[in-house]
Structure formats: C-alpha cells, structure tokens
Amino acid sequence: MPSSADAIFAKRFTSAFLRRLLLCICSLVLVSQLVGAAFHKHDATEQLPDCVACQLASQPLADIPAVPPSLLAVFLLVAYVLARQPRPPAVVLRRYLIPSRQAPPAPRCAIR
Numbered sequence: 769m770p771s772s773a774d775a776i777f778a779k780r781f782t783s784a785f786l787r788r789l790l791l792c793i794c795s796l797v798l799v800s801q802l803v804g805a806a807f808h809k810h811d812a813t814e815q816l817p818d819c820v821a822c823q824l825a826s827q828p829l830a831d832i833p834a835v836p837p838s839l840l841a842v843f844l845l846v847a848y849v850l851a852r853q854p855r856p857p858a859v860v861l862r863r864y865l866i867p868s869r870q871a872p873p874a875p876r877c878a879i880r
Contacts, residue, residue, distance in 0.1 A: 808819070
C-alpha cells in the first residue's frame with residue numbers, strides 16, 4: 769500500500785511533467801509558426817492580401833514621438849530626487865513569535 773508521501777510525490781512529479789510537456793508543445797508550435805512565416809514563398813503575380821505574413825511584414829511601424837532633451841532631464845532629476853528620499857523602515861509585527869494560549873483560564877477564586 770503506497771503511503772501518502774508517495775502519492776504526493778507522484779502527483780507532484782506528474783504535474784511537473786505535464787507542465788513541462790505542455791511548455792515543450794507550445795514552444796514547438798511557436799517555432800513552427802515562426803519558421804513558416806519567415807520562409808514562405810509565392811509568386812509575385814499572386815495577390816499580397818491573400819498572404820498573412822506579407823500583410824504583417826508590409827505594415828509600417830508606428831513612429832515614436834521624439835522627446836525633447838530638457839523634458840528627459842527633468843524626468844531624470846525628479847526620479848533621482850524621489851529615489852534619494854529616506855523611507856521609514858518597514859515595521860513587521862512579530863505576533864507569530866508569541867505562542868497561543870494552551871491552558872484554560874484560571875478560575876476567579878482559588879480553591880485550596
């Protein structure tokens with residue numbers, strides 16, 4: 769009869785193996801899509817809208833707006849000043865160090 773520790777180990781091993789297998793399958797699908805998109809060939813007479821890879825490749829990239837250097841300098845100065853501000857230390861309550869009560873409360877009048 770297998771113990772509960774063996775069952776837990778088998779469950780963890782199985783779930784880790786299944787996760788690893790799923791990750792490998794997803795990686796293979798991604799690589800096959802990238803290879804298929806990169807190495808496709810078709811005649812120049814064919815319509816480009818029919819080919820998804822050609823549509824994606826022909827999309828112009830969005831221009832990133834230029835940032836003036838003075839604005840960048842102000843941003844870096846503010847970031848530097850905020851990073852140098854002193855922070856109060858994090859206070860951690862240590863309630864877990866005090867054991868919980870394990871005895872019943874003492875009676876009000878002591879019987880001797």
